Amino acid sequence: MEQSNLAIDPEVLKAIYGQMARIRAVDKAIQAGLSAGKFMFTYWPMTGQECIPATISQLISKDDYMITTYRGIHDQVAKGVDLYGMFAEALGREDGVNRGKGGSPHISDPSSGSMVTTAIVGAGAPIANGLAISAKERGENRVTIVNFGDGATSIGAVHEAMNLAGAWKLPVIFLCQNN
Structure with missing residues (x-):
């Protein structure tokens, strides 16, 4: 087997590691708060899923779009969604990123490029195409990343969107994350 000559800048690796640590810290804080009864909202832990969004965050720009799922708080953290606004949203407070109306499974923050969080399995893929068409028609140099779990691979809309x-x-x- 051939060895790869791919060299990754050590500063990029440090940034990825730092982002992974940040995601893990947010995950631990949420789990601790839920366990202590300090707050109550639906939560899907992200332990062990830090690397993919941390790496992606180093490869895209703030202007690029991202769509994630109800399980994608780690994606939101990596994309730069304001943590205070994210927690406030999860708690249903008016100072949340969506004024407390969406809750934890529906966080969106267009100012960070985090456009949609959907709780419908596979629904992000067609939406991603819409965002990409819009950016392309406006002549913007943006990439749209759509995150989904392995369960979405059995949804027709995902395959149709890819096609x-x-x-x-x-x-x-x-981007399929096996969760």
């Missing part, structure tokens, strides 16, 4: 993205040469990255 259209390829046929129309849309700047979409379909």
Whole structure:
């Protein structure tokens, strides 16, 4: 087997590690707060899923779009969603990123590029194409990343969206996280 000559800048590796540590710290804080009864909201732990969003965050720009799922708080943290606003949203407070109306499974923060969080399995893929078409038509140099779990691979809309993205040469990255 051939060895790869791929060299990664040590500063990028440090940034990835720092982002992974940040995601883990947020995860621990949420779990501790829930266990202590300090707050109550639906939560899907992200322990062990830090590397993918931490790495992606180093490869994309703040202007790039991201779509994630109800389980994607780690994606939100890595994309730069304001943590105070995220917690306030999860707690249903008016100072949340969506004024407390969406709760933890529906966080979106367009100012960070985090456009949609969907609780419908596979629903992000067609939305990603819409964002990519919009950016392409406006002449913007943006990539749209759509995160989904392995369960979404059995949803027709995901395959249809992949097919259209390829046929129309849309700047979409379909990212399956085995959760």
